[in-house]
Amino acid sequence: MKAVETPVKKKEIDHPMEPLLRMDRIPHIWCPTCGIGTAVTAFVAAMEQLEMNLDKVCVVSGIGCTGRVAGYIKLDSFHTTHGRAIPFATGLALGNPELKVVVFSGDGDLIAIGGNHFIHAARRNVDLKVFCVNNFNYAMTGGQVGPTTPLTAKGTTAPYGAFEHPFNLPYLAESCGATYVARWTALHIRRLTNSMAEALQKPGFSFIEIIAPCSTLYARRNRLGTGLDLMKFYHDNSVIKHGADTKDVDIEFQKDIVVGTFVNEERPTFLDAMNERLGHVLGDKYVKYGGQDA
Amino acid sequence: MPEIRFSGYGGQGIIRSGFIVGKACSLYDEKHATLNQAFGPEARGSACSAQVVVSDDRVLYPYITIPDILVSMSQEAYDKFEPELQKKGLLLIDEDLVRPKPIRDKITMYAIPATRMAEEMGNRIFANLVMLGFFTAMSDVVSADAMRKAIPGSVPDRFLDKNLEAFNKGYDFGMALKGAKKEPSPQKKAQAEPKAKAKKA
Amino acid sequence: MKADPKGVLTGAHYLDGDHAITEGALAAGCRFFAGYPITPSTETAERFAERIPTIGGVFIQMEDELGSIAAVLGAAWAGRKAMTVTSGPGFSLMMENFGLGAMMEVPCVIANVQRGGPSTGLPTLTGQADMMQVRWGSHGDYEIIALSPNSPQECFELTIKAFNLSEQYRVPTFVMTDECVGHMTEKVVIPPADEIELTPRRWYDGPKDEYLPYLPDDDMVPPIIKAGDGYRIHTTGLTHDERGYPVINAECQEKCVRRLLEKIQKHADKIIEIEEEATNNAEVIVMSYGITSRVALKAVEEARKAGIRVGILRLITVWPFPEKRVNALSKKIKAWVVPEINYGQMVLEVERCAAGQAKTIHVPHGGGWVHDPADILKAIKEAVR
Numbered sequence: 001m002k003a004v005e006t007p008v009k010k011k012e013i014d015h016p017m018e019p020l021l022r023m024d025r026i027p028h029i030w031c032p033t034c035g036i037g038t039a040v041t042a043f044v045a046a047m048e049q050l051e052m053n054l055d056k057v058c059v060v061s062g063i064g065c066t067g068r069v070a071g072y073i074k075l076d077s078f079h080t081t082h083g084r085a086i087p088f089a090t091g092l093a094l095g096n097p098e099l100k101v102v103v104f105s106g107d108g109d110l111i112a113i114g115g116n117h118f119i120h121a122a123r124r125n126v127d128l129k130v131f132c133v134n135n136f137n138y139a140m141t142g143g144q145v146g147p148t149t150p151l152t153a154k155g156t157t158a159p160y161g162a163f164e165h166p167f168n169l170p171y172l173a174e175s176c177g178a179t180y181v182a183r184w185t186a187l188h189i190r191r192l193t194n195s196m197a198e199a200l201q202k203p204g205f206s207f208i209e210i211i212a213p214c215s216t217l218y219a220r221r222n223r224l225g226t227g228l229d230l231m232k233f234y235h236d237n238s239v240i241k242h243g244a245d246t247k248d249v250d251i252e253f254q255k256d257i258v259v260g261t262f263v264n265e266e267r268p269t270f271l272d273a274m275n276e277r278l279g280h281v282l283g284d285k286y287v288k289y290g291g292q293d294a
Numbered sequence: 295m296p297e298i299r300f301s302g303y304g305g306q307g308i309i310r311s312g313f314i315v316g317k318a319c320s321l322y323d324e325k326h327a328t329l330n331q332a333f334g335p336e337a338r339g340s341a342c343s344a345q346v347v348v349s350d351d352r353v354l355y356p357y358i359t360i361p362d363i364l365v366s367m368s369q370e371a372y373d374k375f376e377p378e379l380q381k382k383g384l385l386l387i388d389e390d391l392v393r394p395k396p397i398r399d400k401i402t403m404y405a406i407p408a409t410r411m412a413e414e415m416g417n418r419i420f421a422n423l424v425m426l427g428f429f430t431a432m433s434d435v436v437s438a439d440a441m442r443k444a445i446p447g448s449v450p451d452r453f454l455d456k457n458l459e460a461f462n463k464g465y466d467f468g469m470a471l472k473g474a475k476k477e478p479s480p481q482k483k484a485q486a487e488p489k490a491k492a493k494k495a
Numbered sequence: 496m497k498a499d500p501k502g503v504l505t506g507a508h509y510l511d512g513d514h515a516i517t518e519g520a521l522a523a524g525c526r527f528f529a530g531y532p533i534t535p536s537t538e539t540a541e542r543f544a545e546r547i548p549t550i551g552g553v554f555i556q557m558e559d560e561l562g563s564i565a566a567v568l569g570a571a572w573a574g575r576k577a578m579t580v581t582s583g584p585g586f587s588l589m590m591e592n593f594g595l596g597a598m599m600e601v602p603c604v605i606a607n608v609q610r611g612g613p614s615t616g617l618p619t620l621t622g623q624a625d626m627m628q629v630r631w632g633s634h635g636d637y638e639i640i641a642l643s644p645n646s647p648q649e650c651f652e653l654t655i656k657a658f659n660l661s662e663q664y665r666v667p668t669f670v671m672t673d674e675c676v677g678h679m680t681e682k683v684v685i686p687p688a689d690e691i692e693l694t695p696r697r698w699y700d701g702p703k704d705e706y707l708p709y710l711p712d713d714d715m716v717p718p719i720i721k722a723g724d725g726y727r728i729h730t731t732g733l734t735h736d737e738r739g740y741p742v743i744n745a746e747c748q749e750k751c752v753r754r755l756l757e758k759i760q761k762h763a764d765k766i767i768e769i770e771e772e773a774t775n776n777a778e779v780i781v782m783s784y785g786i787t788s789r790v791a792l793k794a795v796e797e798a799r800k801a802g803i804r805v806g807i808l809r810l811i812t813v814w815p816f817p818e819k820r821v822n823a824l825s826k827k828i829k830a831w832v833v834p835e836i837n838y839g840q841m842v843l844e845v846e847r848c849a850a851g852q853a854k855t856i857h858v859p860h861g862g863g864w865v866h867d868p869a870d871i872l873k874a875i876k877e878a879v880r
Contacts, residue, residue, distance in 0.1 A: 055723060055727070058723070060569070070729065075727050077728070078730055078731075081595050084592060087558075087569070088568055090555070091573065094527065094566070095527055095553075095572070099573065099722055116561075120557075
């Protein structure tokens with residue numbers, strides 16, 4: 001069996017996304033109406049829109065439902081350990097600065113067990129595109145609460161409702177130094193696609209939160225209806241506010257969800273800063289880093 | 295196979311002293327020298343020491359057991375380490391910083407105002423190099439030539455001359471004390487120093 | 496292939512073991528270092544941070560040891576030779592991703608400058624109590640390679656060797672030194688670059704569309720590619736098939752994990768390096784490694800003066816353990832004497848391999864210092880009594 005096939009021309013294929021998906025692994029494991037597939041669709045569309053050199057794009061995931069994204073995207077893709085997608089991706093990105101490294105993982109993986117790496121990668125402005133699917137719970141393991149579960153929402157480990165204050169992810173990302181911060185829901189496919197394309201073109205630490213329905217666990221346990229009901233909820237309750245102060249974009253249980261591009265600014269990346277500082281101090285002795293042969 | 299302990303308080307360049315002697319012995323005197331330092335969480339001000347084991351053969355046991363030579367540049371270090379010095383050992387002290395007890399057994403002691411001499415040169419940070427010069431003169435562990443080769447690269451480049459000067463001052467002080475002929479100049483190759491009979495302190 | 500002169504500090508130096516590890520890594524072509532400061536290993540990281548800017552590469556101080564080892568694995572997939580260094584508590588934190596490294600078959604090097612444990616233990620004092628942890632500490636079945644230097648010179652040499660073995664067998668390889676050797680300063684001779692032989696990465700060179708990331712060569716080791724070369728591979732910590740795709744069943748588990756074990760086990764004879772002296776005519780053999788092997792020699796010298804026929808077996812490769820040799824020697828001797836700075840680790844391997852043919856006398860030391868040679872001598876005398 002061939003593991004890697006050169007992308008074939010579109011007219012010969014069954015599905016327009018086929019060149020970027022591992023069709024030999026489909027059907028995927030995600031439930032019907034899960035929002036992760038939508039996020040993957042937006043990601044693939046963003047890459048096609050940009051006509052990038054896809055050989056240089058890597059996807060790194062951790063563990064969880066969204067952690068499986070790396071397994072379905074036909075790019076160099078790394079399915080790592082729980083919480084360690086960002087530092088693994090940091091090694092990839094710094095090991096070869098020509099790579100465009102995307103971290104695709106869930107809220108529990110990136111923000112709970114991997115939270116320390118998240119804040120430090122943002123602080124360093126490592127050139128990573130972090131796409132975080134937030135479904136408000138640990139879905140792979142059966143619907144436990146996590147650091148993003150809204151107050152009063154139920155999970156198997158909070159059967160009487162969550163009472164811990166959840167993270168406001170855009171605010172967290174911005175305060176740690178992310179230079180691009182956006183939030184969309186799985187309903188905002190076109191805007192999410194454009195946002196991903198924007199992030200992919202921007203050097204530095206970019207963060208996009210994708211609010212996604214988990215109908216099997218989160219919605220069912222909280223009596224929020226079907227996946228369609230959740231999408232309808234997003235439709236009725238999403239408020240687009242570009243440039244909103246991230247302090248104000250907290251998510252409360254079944255209240256308005258503020259979406260949009262909140263932060264888009266310039267700051268030297270880790271490698272820019274390293275090259276600048278070491279070049280400044282060491283002068284000609286410094287061997288500038290960048291590129292595979294450096 | 296002399297076992298040497300350099301001791302003082304953190305910040306005096308004690309570890310550096312051990313490093314320079316070990317480097318001189320093993321790179322320029324064809325001997326084996328193993329340096330170990332007593333590590334502690336303390337950085338400045340408390341008693342610290344460097345241990346150097348010098349041997350013609352490979353050093354197996356990496357620490358000193360019963361030191362043959364103790365160099366003390368603080369009272370606290372002297373009080374702590376003097377009792378372990380072997381009965382016929384050599385004791386070198388900074389005379390302004392250590393008030394020694396009466397000499398026990400057959401220990402030979404020599405004193406030098408290393409810190410005062412360094413201050414006269416402009417900075418007490420050179421005291422360890424004055425002491426190293428003195429150590430080189432008073433012991434048969436390492437040649438002055440090897441020491442002078444070992445100092446460059448072991449001290450900040452911008453202070454190299456000052457450090458060499460401090461070393462020479464300590465060395466000359468020691469040689470004078472031994473009543474031996476001074477070396478004509480640092481540039482000429484120093485042969486093994488004439489062994490002067492140790493003066494009982 | 497020969498070392499790149501850019502990283503080779505040819506000449507005679509007076510270096511401590513920690514610094515010598517850095518020089519070994521740079522000579523071996525390591526151009527990526529991710530680490531977190533921890534006594535007594537920090538000097539290795541500090542020297543790398545100081546040296547790498549004029550050689551060309553990256554030093555990054557990570558937020559913790561979990562991140563450090565993850566970044567090393569990522570950098571290795573980017574095509575770099577990469578390493579990290581740590582000690583007890585940090586080593587414990589790295590365990591999960593050692594398993595990922597073994598599972599994804601990532602060439603990389605980890606140095607552990609051991610200190611006394613458990614927990615925070617003795618940050619500034621020596622120990623050899625992570626010897627079983629390095630072999631078994633991550634969950635599941637896997638194999639690694641571990642080496643144990645007993646001098647700064649060997650810290651340099653064995654770090655290069657560790658890189659070579661990790662490339663040859665695509666396995667995380669460990670330099671298991673300790674605080675005493677790490678903080679000991681001795682003469683280290685670094686040869687010219689053209690005298691340093693390096694094992695290149697096993698790059699795949701077949702047709703691009705036929706590449707299977709986990710299809711092994713005849714020696715059970717699969718050739719590798721690097722991210723960005725257009726192979727568009729998938730790799731995972733899950734049990735996987737030759738495509739690198741997860742397959743969650745017993746058949747795939749058997750095939751996947753057995754090869755991870757056998758690629759090391761079947762090459763054990765080639766991997767293992769031990770030092771033996773006077774073992775052929777010995778009545779007792781002292782087996783030791785790292786700093787303890789030097790201390791033990793003092794005891795051996797004394798024992799020989801007392802007329803005891805003592806042999807020496809020093810582990811340079813600690814894992815895989817030289818089980819065949821220990822078994823063969825056990826037929827000829829009365830006893831093994833095994834001093835180590837722990838309460839009984841590698842001695843268990845000796846006992847297992849001796850299989851009742853010779854006594855095994857352990858000389859434990861809880862850590863914080865090296866053995867008193869007299870204690871080892873006492874055990875040698877007891878062995879022949």
